[in-house]
Amino acid sequence: MIATRDAYGEALAELGGENDKIVALDADLSGSTKTGVFAKKFPNRFFNMGIAEANMVGTAAGLASVGKIPFLSTFAIFAAGRGWEQIRQSLAYPKANVKVVATHGGVTVGEDGGSHQSVEDIAIMRAIPNMTVIVPADGEETKGAIRAVAAYKGPVYVRLGRNKVANVFPAGHKFEIGKGNVVVEGKDLTFITTGLMTAQAVIAAEKLKEEGISARVLHLGTIKPLDKELVLKAAQETGAIVTAEEHSVVGGLGGAVAEFLGEECPTLMKRVGIYDRFGLSGKSDELLKYFGLNAETLIEQAREIVSRKK
Amino acid sequence: MKEKIADLEEKARRLRVAIVKTLHKSQSGHTGGSLSAIDMVCALYFHKMRHNPQDPSWEGRDRFVLSKGHAAPALYVTLAECGYFPSEDLMMLRRLGSHLQGHPDSKGTPGVDVCTGSLGQGLSMANGMALGFKLDGKDNRVYAVLGDGELQEGQIWEAAMAAGHYKSDNLCALIDSNGLQIDGDVSKVMNVASIGDKFKAFGWNVIEIDGHDMGQIISALDQAEAHKGAPTAIVAKTVKGKGVHLFENKASYHGVTPNDEELPEALRCLGCCD
Numbered sequence: 001m002i003a004t005r006d007a008y009g010e011a012l013a014e015l016g017g018e019n020d021k022i023v024a025l026d027a028d029l030s031g032s033t034k035t036g037v038f039a040k041k042f043p044n045r046f047f048n049m050g051i052a053e054a055n056m057v058g059t060a061a062g063l064a065s066v067g068k069i070p071f072l073s074t075f076a077i078f079a080a081g082r083g084w085e086q087i088r089q090s091l092a093y094p095k096a097n098v099k100v101v102a103t104h105g106g107v108t109v110g111e112d113g114g115s116h117q118s119v120e121d122i123a124i125m126r127a128i129p130n131m132t133v134i135v136p137a138d139g140e141e142t143k144g145a146i147r148a149v150a151a152y153k154g155p156v157y158v159r160l161g162r163n164k165v166a167n168v169f170p171a172g173h174k175f176e177i178g179k180g181n182v183v184v185e186g187k188d189l190t191f192i193t194t195g196l197m198t199a200q201a202v203i204a205a206e207k208l209k210e211e212g213i214s215a216r217v218l219h220l221g222t223i224k225p226l227d228k229e230l231v232l233k234a235a236q237e238t239g240a241i242v243t244a245e246e247h248s249v250v251g252g253l254g255g256a257v258a259e260f261l262g263e264e265c266p267t268l269m270k271r272v273g274i275y276d277r278f279g280l281s282g283k284s285d286e287l288l289k290y291f292g293l294n295a296e297t298l299i300e301q302a303r304e305i306v307s308r309k310k
Numbered sequence: 311m312k313e314k315i316a317d318l319e320e321k322a323r324r325l326r327v328a329i330v331k332t333l334h335k336s337q338s339g340h341t342g343g344s345l346s347a348i349d350m351v352c353a354l355y356f357h358k359m360r361h362n363p364q365d366p367s368w369e370g371r372d373r374f375v376l377s378k379g380h381a382a383p384a385l386y387v388t389l390a391e392c393g394y395f396p397s398e399d400l401m402m403l404r405r406l407g408s409h410l411q412g413h414p415d416s417k418g419t420p421g422v423d424v425c426t427g428s429l430g431q432g433l434s435m436a437n438g439m440a441l442g443f444k445l446d447g448k449d450n451r452v453y454a455v456l457g458d459g460e461l462q463e464g465q466i467w468e469a470a471m472a473a474g475h476y477k478s479d480n481l482c483a484l485i486d487s488n489g490l491q492i493d494g495d496v497s498k499v500m501n502v503a504s505i506g507d508k509f510k511a512f513g514w515n516v517i518e519i520d521g522h523d524m525g526q527i528i529s530a531l532d533q534a535e536a537h538k539g540a541p542t543a544i545v546a547k548t549v550k551g552k553g554v555h556l557f558e559n560k561a562s563y564h565g566v567t568p569n570d571e572e573l574p575e576a577l578r579c580l581g582c583c584d
Binding site: 023054061062063064066070085093 | 415416417424428430431433435441445465468
């Protein structure tokens with residue numbers, strides 16, 4: 001068990017040793033986002049921009065324009081929220097080679113409360129042309145994703161979490177941008193999940209097996225571009241989809257899957273996520289339970305959707 | 311030197327003619343702010359900056375960021391005059407299919423390095439470039455042209471703080487202080503004075519000039535390059551619509567183009583007999 005942000009810190013510092021074009025920027029949160037690991041190793045290539053996210057995004061665009069590969073980090077709420085228009089204009093519009101790696105996504109930010117819990121960042125990043133949006137499930141996938149986005153030329157938004165999460169993928173997992181992973185095979189329904197909800201779906205699938213329900217788990221580490229092939233296959237082969245994300249049901253993974261299937265293959269669907277409201281203070285695990293972001297909810301939704309198939 | 315200045319003044323006159331003709335043809339775009347900035351843009355491209363129109367992505371080039379991206383016509387006519395692309399392209403400004411977008415777009419126009427137009431974002435990009443050059447030990451310089459109305463954007467001051475903090479002496483901001491913005495006088499809409507004092511407070515070297523005096527522009531650019539340990543802000547007092555009395559000092563000409571009736575008089579003002 002490792003937090004995706006810790007895996008990021010490790011991966012970025014490692015990549016920094018392999019490629020001196022990589023630079024990192026942070027807005028006074030380098031200890032929390034883990035860019036501090038890179039900063040310690042490569043102090044000259046780390047820029048603390050202070051609590052000024054808009055300028056940080058623009059500065060990264062300038063660095064990219066002279067050949068650097070900037071990774072900029074802060075909490076998801078500030079990266080995607082405060083920096084949205086700068087990300088649109090200065091990064092996505094010119095296709096700048098900048099990686100926005102936002103930590104502390106979703107409600108697992110915990111005690112800091114709703115002001116700090118980004119529940120809409122996937123949606124607002126996904127809406128921007130030229131953007132790639134990645135939400136890893138665990139530490140291993142994060143390491144692979146960071147390596148992959150460093151090699152990819154163009155703007156990317158990577159959403160990471162604060163807390164330790166269960167491992168889904170084995171060590172050395174290769175990440176391919178735009179490709180999903182069938183983590184558990186199944187035929188009665190498919191859980192299409194991202195981020196920390198994938199581990200919950202694996203637990204749910206195991207329990208459902210005891211009831212005679214065969215649930216597939218399709219993890220989408222990349223939300224944009226959507227892995228249409230695997231999503232379509234899941235819809236056609238299992239006939240029922242339950243999406244799950246630590247994010248609003250508006251415009252995120254559930255939205256992306258619903259948009260695609262609505263046109264290509266209308267399928268019974270349920271979206272597990274946060275129903276158009278802000279987060280609140282509490283312990284991370286309490287909040288996950290409060291918002292129904294756990295295996296129990298997935299099991300309930302699976303039972304219901306399978307019964308509706310008949 | 312006198313000859314050099316006279317050459318640049320003549321160049322700037324021709325660029326003004328091109329701006330007026332381009333905007334008359336497009337019937338969409340920003341006249342006033344293009345004419346107020348053109349002397350500085352001219353001095354940069356034809357005197358100060360190292361660049362190569364035959365090789366727009368030459369690594370040794372200095373960088374130009376038109377933070378007040380709505381003055382795109384000033385940049386486009388200059389790039390065309392340098393030979394980055396054919397002058398005929400100017401007649402396609404803002405048309406569907408043209409590489410000359412309403413605001414500068416690095417994806418299509420040779421010689422344009424960043425996308426600007428949403429005000430307040432260019433100085434951050436310029437400082438990012440400056441930091442990158444420093445990191446590589448390169449002596450490339452970065453120039454950014456800002457509007458005075460644009461200084462109302464908070465991000466400008468975040469960037470000013472950062473450039474001062476990082477002592478980016480390879481960065482020079484030129485503020486086209488024409489005193490007008492869409493809704494009227496900058497001082498009445500939202501006063502940004504004193505511009506020089508504000509940049510000084512963030513640790514910048516500040517030079518105040520007449521932004522239409524070629525001798526002063528050149529001298530300020532030389533001083534900026536010589537100044538070490540801090541970025542330089544050249545605060546240039548300018549006249550919106552400079553060169554054509556029909557447009558001068560009129561906020562209403564911010565986003566209005568010369569019409570058929572105005573064109574002959576505008577060209578006459580610019581000493582153009584075509």
